Amino acid sequence: MSEHDLVRWRREGATHILAAIVPGHFGQQAFASTPEGACVHQGTPGHPNDCSIYATRGETCRSFEAGSRQCLEFRRRWLGAPGAAGRAR
Numbered sequence: 209m210s211e212h213d214l215v216r217w218r219r220e221g222a223t224h225i226l227a228a229i230v231p232g233h234f235g236q237q238a239f240a241s242t243p244e245g246a247c248v249h250q251g252t253p254g255h256p257n258d259c260s261i262y263a264t265r266g267e268t269c270r271s272f273e274a275g276s277r278q279c280l281e282f283r284r285r286w287l288g289a290p291g292a293a294g295r296a297r
């Protein structure tokens with residue numbers, strides 16, 4: 209989570225986003241996870257894989273390329289096969 213994102217969310221009054229931040233790896237901050245290990249912002253009504261804060265998501269999320277090698281590896285490991293759980297945004 210970048211300082212730029214934190215400042216932007218404070219400026220936007222996005223208290224629900226700021227409230228979901230927890231200590232992450234390597235001394236950084238991250239979004240809290242669900243018991244299943246998903247980001248707490250994952251899921252919108254009728255679209256369980258969509259991001260509920262997509263328009264204002266952070267730099268880390270914006271830089272993650274859908275369909276990239278990293279993305280496909282994650283989908284293989286956690287979803288069983290590429291595209292197994294529907295579309296990714």
Ligand code: SF4
Nearest residue numbers: 247249250259265269
């Ligand atoms: S894109 Fe959205 S759901 Fe995915 S990790 Fe980022 S904030 Fe969470």
